[in-house]
Amino acid sequence: xxxxxxxxxxxxxxxxxxxxxxxxxxxxxxxxxxxxxxxxxxxxxxxxxxxxxxxxxxxxxxxxxxxxxxxxxxxxxxxxxxxxxxxxxxxxxxxxxxxxxxxxxxxxxxxxxxxxxxxxxxxxxxxxxxxxxxxxxxxxxxxxxxxxxxxxxxxxxxxxxxxxxxxxxxxxxxxxxxxxxxxxxxxxxxxxxxxxxxxxxxxxxxxxxxxxxxxx
Numbered sequence: 001x002x003x004x005x006x007x008x009x010x011x012x013x014x015x016x017x018x019x020x021x022x023x024x025x026x027x028x029x030x031x032x033x034x035x036x037x038x039x040x041x042x043x044x045x046x047x048x049x050x051x052x053x054x055x056x057x058x059x060x061x062x063x064x065x066x067x068x069x070x071x072x073x074x075x076x077x078x079x080x081x082x083x084x085x086x087x088x089x090x091x092x093x094x095x096x097x098x099x100x101x102x103x104x105x106x107x108x109x110x111x112x113x114x115x116x117x118x119x120x121x122x123x124x125x126x127x128x129x130x131x132x133x134x135x136x137x138x139x140x141x142x143x144x145x146x147x148x149x150x151x152x153x154x155x156x157x158x159x160x161x162x163x164x165x166x167x168x169x170x171x172x173x174x175x176x177x178x179x180x181x182x183x184x185x186x187x188x189x190x191x192x193x194x195x196x197x198x199x200x201x202x203x204x205x206x207x208x209x210x211x212x213x214x215x216x
Contacts, residue, residue, distance in 0.1 A: 004031040004092060005071030005149075009053070009061035010079035012039035019077075020048045022085035034068050035079070036061040058143075059159025059167075066152060075146045076164070083144040087184045091146040099151050100172055100179040102137055102165065103144030109183030110139070121201070129208050133170050137179055140166050144184060151177060158216045161203035170211050 006023055010016050020033050024047045033048040038061065042052055051068060053061045062076055073092055077083045087103055094101040105112040106126075112119065126141050145165055155171045157164065169179055210216045 002029075002072035003070065004029060004073045004075060005065075005069035006031060006033045006075045006077060006088065007036065007062055007065035007069065008033065008048075008077055008079045009036045009058045009065065010038065010043075012041075013079040015081045016043060016048075016079045017045045019079060019081055019085060020045050023088065026085050026089060032069070032071060034065045036065045036068075057159060058162045059157070059164035062164050063157060063159065069149070072149050073146060074149050074152065076143065078143050082187050084185055084187065087144070087182075088146070090182050090184075091144070094180055094182050095146060095148060097178075098180040099177040100145060100147045100168065102139055102142050102169075102179060102181045103184040104137075104139035104142060104181035105184060105186045106138040107181045107183050110185070111183075112186040113188050114186060115188075125201075125204055129166055129204075132208055132212055133166070135166070135169050135173065137169055137181060139181060140169055144186075160207040160210070160216075161200050163204055163207060166204075166207065167211060167216065 004027060016035060023033055035045060035048050035050045036053045037043060037050060038053040042050055053064055055064060066074060073095060075088055091101045091103055104110050122141050129135060129140055141163060142165055154175050157167055159167060172179055
């Protein structure tokens with residue numbers, strides 16, 4: 001079995017330690033957990049490698065974690081507990097049929113407990129990006145995915161803000177790489193406060209149009 005690298009970008013996430021324990025419990029194969037921390041304090045978390053983020057933004061945190069990774073399979077998940085550790089093996093198992101597997105709230109069997117306001121924003125963003133970029137993935141705003149590491153050797157990512165999956169899917173399509181979705185349960189964060197702000201919507205618009213115009 002190939003080695004798995006789970007990357008978790010965080011910024012003062014009080015749930016991160018519990019999440020690491022859950023991931024280590026459910027992943028029975030060889031793996032590593034890489035936390036890329038943006039906060040002022042570097043947490044001590046048993047069972048994970050913790051690094052201080054040097055750049056800005058979740059997308060860049062993922063790239064820093066990718067540089068530190070040694071696995072053949074890369075998983076990105078949130079550090080607040082909204083993505084269930086128990087769904088990680090399900091994503092990994094589908095990599096025998098695809099290059100990228102998206103944890104999806106919006107395919108059959110998927111579910112979200114996000115607020116109505118956040119669901120509306122997500123709906124508009126997903127439809128807009130699908131229309132402009134032609135991405136045939138229902139949950140293209142997901143922050144939960146698994147991919148073969150060679151994908152990141154074929155694709156150069158230049159992220160803006162949080163939505164690194166959108167850029168990955170758009171560029172993967174142009175490289176004829178295959179992406180599939182599997183249903184997940186998206187829960188509300190377990191602890192702490194959301195880092196999401198309205199400025200992220202403007203970053204998303206900038207990302208969508210810069211991708212379409214070939215500027216990234």
